[in-house]
Amino acid sequence: MYDERLPGLRRRGFLAATSGAAALALVGCSGGTDDQAQSTSGTPKRGGRLRAAFAGGGASETLDPHLANLFADVARAKALYDKLADYGADLSAQPRLAEKWEPNKTLDRWQVTLRQATFHDGRPVTARDVLYSYRRIADPEQAFRAKASLEPVDLDASRATGERTVEFVLKRPTAEFPNVLAAFGAYIVPENATGTDFDKKPVGSGPFRFVSFAPGRSAVFRRNDDYWEGAPHLDEIEFVVANEESARVNALLGGQIEYAHELNPTTARAHEAGGQIEIVRLRNSAMQAFCMKTDRAPFDDKRVREAFFLIADRQELLDGALSGAGEVGNDLFGKGYEYYAAGLPQREQDLDRARALLKKAGAENLRVTLDTSAVAAGFTEAAGIFRDQAAKAGVTIDVKVGSKDSYWSDILDNGTLCCYRSGAMPIEAHLSQRLLTDSTTNATKWRHKDFDALYQQAQxxxxxxxxxxxxxxxxxxxxxxxxxxxxxxxDWIIGTTKRVKGVETKAPANTLDWARFDKVWLA
Incomplete structure (x- = not known):
C-alpha cells in the first residue's frame, strides 16, 4: 500500500498510535527554558538539544536509511547520512556528496565526481562506497525504496574510475540522471555496511552522529564537527515519536518539544494568532486531485474529462477541504517546480460549457461513483464539495468511503473516479512513474505511445x-x-516554539531543506 503524501511512502494507519503528551519518551533537556529571551537577530546561536516530534513506526522502526518509508525515518536518515544529490525548492537536483556530474554526448554515460567528505569513523567517502550503496539498494532480494529509481542504471557496467570518481553506465539516454542521484532513499553508506547493525552503530557522513536509538520512542544524535558543509549549530537533535497530532501539539504547547511535524490546517489556523507557537507553511508540498480512469466509461471520452475539469470550483475546494491552506491548481502537477508549464491559462468553473460537453458525449444525467477515504486530510471533504458542484451540471456523484488501510492499492486499478494526492517530486518523475504506458503507478490509465515517445525524446x-x-x-x-x-x-504545516530559528520556509516536503536540522538553532 502506498501513501501519496510523499511518493511511494507506505501509510502509517496500521501503526498503534500513542496519544497525549505523556506518550513522548524524552531524553535529557532542550538546552534552555522557554522563558529565555528570544533572539531577534538572524545570527545563529550554537548549542542546545532540539526535540522534534514525528509520527513513527513503532517497534519495527530501523535506522537503515535504505528502508526509510515514514516521515520520521527520512528525517532521521538525512541527519545521519547523505545522498549524492537532493532536491531544491523547485525540485531540481542539487549537488550534495557529488561535487559535479557530466554526461557524454549521448547521455548514456555520466561521470560523477565526489566532494571530499568523511564518514563518522573518519574514513573518506569514496567511489567504492557509492557503488556498494547503489548495488545494495538494487539487490533483487531486498525491498528498498530507491530500487525503482535506479532502474535506468547498469550497475554491473558502472565502475569507479578513481578514488572520488564514478562512471555510471545507463541502459538508455537519461537527460535527468541527476534525479536518480537525488532519489528518495538513495543514501550512501560505507562499503562494509553488510555487517553493520544500523540500529546500534550506524555510520554515515551526515551532519549528526549516532548516540542512541529506541525504536518507536526516541533517537538522539550529536553534532558532527567534521561535517563537510560545516558543523550544525545544535549540540544534539532528539527525534521523539507521537503518532497523534494532538500529542504533538500538546507537547509543543507544554514545552516538552520544540518542533512538531505535520499539523492539519484547522489546528494551524487555531494556533496561528495565539502567540504561543510559530506555524511554518511549506508551500506546494502536496498535489490534491481527482483521478479519472481514461481507459473506461465514462472517462474514456475526453469530452467528459474536459467537462469535469470545468465543473470544479477550485477555490471552493481549497477553502472547504483544506481551510484555504494552499493554492489552486490548474490540472497539472508540480506548480512552481522546474519545467512547470506556467503559461497555460488558469482553468475556471464553467457549468454551461460542462453541460454542453456532456450533451455532445451523450452523457447527460451522468451518474458516477467517487471513491474516497479518510486516508488523507481533506479527502472526504473534497468529495462532498465536488459532489455538490457536479450536481449543478446535472451529474450525480455517489461518494463511496473506502478503507484507510487499503485505499491506495484499491484505487490504483479499480473504480473510475477517486480522490488522489501526491507529495513533491520532479515533474519528470511524475511523468515517468504515473503517465507512461508501462508506469507501475499509472492511476489514470493514461496510455499513449506518442506520449511515451515524447518522454523518450525529452530524455x-x-x-x-x-x-x-x-x-x-x-x-x-x-x-x-x-x-x-x-x-x-x-501547504505542509509544521509547528515550532518561538525559540526555534532557521527553519526553511520555502522547501516543499521531501526536498533537501525539509526536516533539515543542521541549519536550525535555538535562540
Missing part, C-alpha cells in the same frame, strides 16, 4: 531549453485531455 535531449519545450508539449496535452483533475496544492 535524449541534451539542451535544457529544448528539453523544457518537450515537457511543455506533454503538459499541454495533459491539460487538454489528461485524467488528473488537479484542483489544489496543499
Amino acid at each position: 535524449s535531449t541534451r539542451d535544457k531549453t529544448e528539453r523544457a519545450a518537450v515537457y511543455e508539449r506533454m503538459q499541454r496535452r495533459l491539460y487538454t485531455e489528461g485524467g488528473f483533475l488537479i484542483w489544489g496544492f496543499a
